Amino acid sequence: MRAGQLDKLISLRDSKRSVARVTDIATGDDVLIIDGKAEGALAIDAKLQAAIDDALAREESRLIEDGNRRVFIQVLTPPLRLAIIGAGHISQFLSTIAAEIGYDVTVIDPRTTYASATRFPGATLSHEWPDEALASLALDRRSAVVALSHDPKLDEPALAAALKSDAFYVGGLGSRKTQAQRRERMKGQGFTDADLDRIHGPVGLDIGALSPAEIAVSIVAQMIDVLRPKKKGVKSA
Amino acid sequence: MADIIPGADDDVLGTVHRWKGEGRKVALATVVTTWGSSPRPVGSQLAVDDKGNFVGSVSAGCVESAVVDAASRIIKNGKPELLDFGIADDQAWEVGLSCGGKIEIFVETVD
Numbered sequence: 001m002r003a004g005q006l007d008k009l010i011s012l013r014d015s016k017r018s019v020a021r022v023t024d025i026a027t028g029d030d031v032l033i034i035d036g037k038a039e040g041a042l043a044i045d046a047k048l049q050a051a052i053d054d055a056l057a058r059e060e061s062r063l064i065e066d067g068n069r070r071v072f073i074q075v076l077t078p079p080l081r082l083a084i085i086g087a088g089h090i091s092q093f094l095s096t097i098a099a100e101i102g103y104d105v106t107v108i109d110p111r112t113t114y115a116s117a118t119r120f121p122g123a124t125l126s127h128e129w130p131d132e133a134l135a136s137l138a139l140d141r142r143s144a145v146v147a148l149s150h151d152p153k154l155d156e157p158a159l160a161a162a163l164k165s166d167a168f169y170v171g172g173l174g175s176r177k178t179q180a181q182r183r184e185r186m187k188g189q190g191f192t193d194a195d196l197d198r199i200h201g202p203v204g205l206d207i208g209a210l211s212p213a214e215i216a217v218s219i220v221a222q223m224i225d226v227l228r229p230k231k232k233g234v235k236s237a
Numbered sequence: 238m239a240d241i242i243p244g245a246d247d248d249v250l251g252t253v254h255r256w257k258g259e260g261r262k263v264a265l266a267t268v269v270t271t272w273g274s275s276p277r278p279v280g281s282q283l284a285v286d287d288k289g290n291f292v293g294s295v296s297a298g299c300v301e302s303a304v305v306d307a308a309s310r311i312i313k314n315g316k317p318e319l320l321d322f323g324i325a326d327d328q329a330w331e332v333g334l335s336c337g338g339k340i341e342i343f344v345e346t347v348d
Binding site: 001025027060075 | 250251253254257265267269270279280316317319341343345346347348
């Protein structure tokens with residue numbers, strides 16, 4: 001990797017932007033594709049450009065045969081994001097475990113004594129109301145939203161915002177009874193059954209989790225379950 | 238929604254950046270192809286410094302030591318190499334992939 005390329009990759013990572021690094025694996029010559037612009041020493045023809053565009057769209061690194069050369073396209077993307085509504089005990093564990101897996105975590109709770117830096121080291125904290133906080137996060141398909149406040153005033157606006165986004169995972173704490181009551185209220189706001197089916201609730205995989213930490217594990221496991229494609233013929237138990 | 242979204246990993250590039258800032262010589266290894274039940278996906282990276290310290294992974298520990306050995310050679314001569322590992326290779330079993338997969342790993346210096 002030539003001098004300067006690493007600095008660019010680090011700066012793109014810090015500003016949370018995607019980049020493709022395209023390398024001729026015989027010579028080591030490379031080029032960075034940043035917002036559609038090529039910066040580097042490797043020439044790109046139309047066929048290679050099409051492969052780069054496809055790799056970026058799928059967020060999938062791959063080796064391609066380009067004439068008589070072999071070229072590796074590496075796609076580097078910013079971290080997945082998790083917004084947690086409610087700064088209670090489960091949220092503390094969820095924030096820590098998700099951060100360990102590599103998520104950018106934002107904890108949203110207007111109650112400043114709960115959503116404090118002491119209780120949530122490393123997480124971004126927001127004391128706005130959830131609908132405002134989520135609007136400024138601009139949720140996308142690389143985002144997960146989990147409502148854990150137990151308070152419909154906080155959880156429902158958050159779930160509503162999540163359902164209007166492309167978030168890949170939407171979870172809401174509460175018993176089956178609570179889920180049913182929430183479903184009825186949100187239907188009254190115009191959400192359809194299909195919309196509301198996107199909410200995972202009771203939240204988390206059914207692994208018999210009891211403690212706040214165990215519930216956090218079950219939620220993270222469910223996020224992974226939703227995110228990752230399954231191999232055909234492999235059944236989960 | 239695309240069916241594959243890469244997850245997090247050790248901050249390999251961040252570590253390389255820090256090492257370079259400390260004046261170390263560094264090689265970067267990247268998994269470029271996999272066949273069969275390879276333990277780490279394409280794009281996984283391992284960085285090695287001139288003292289043999291490393292961060293990241295390119296397999297489940299099966300071939301890391303061989304990659305670290307190759308990296309020290311590549312740091313010395315500056316030429317990138319494509320390493321090839323698989324159960325079918327004639328290499329000693331301790332640097333093969335016990336899972337039966339095959340991988341190609343591109344190793345380059347970071348200038």
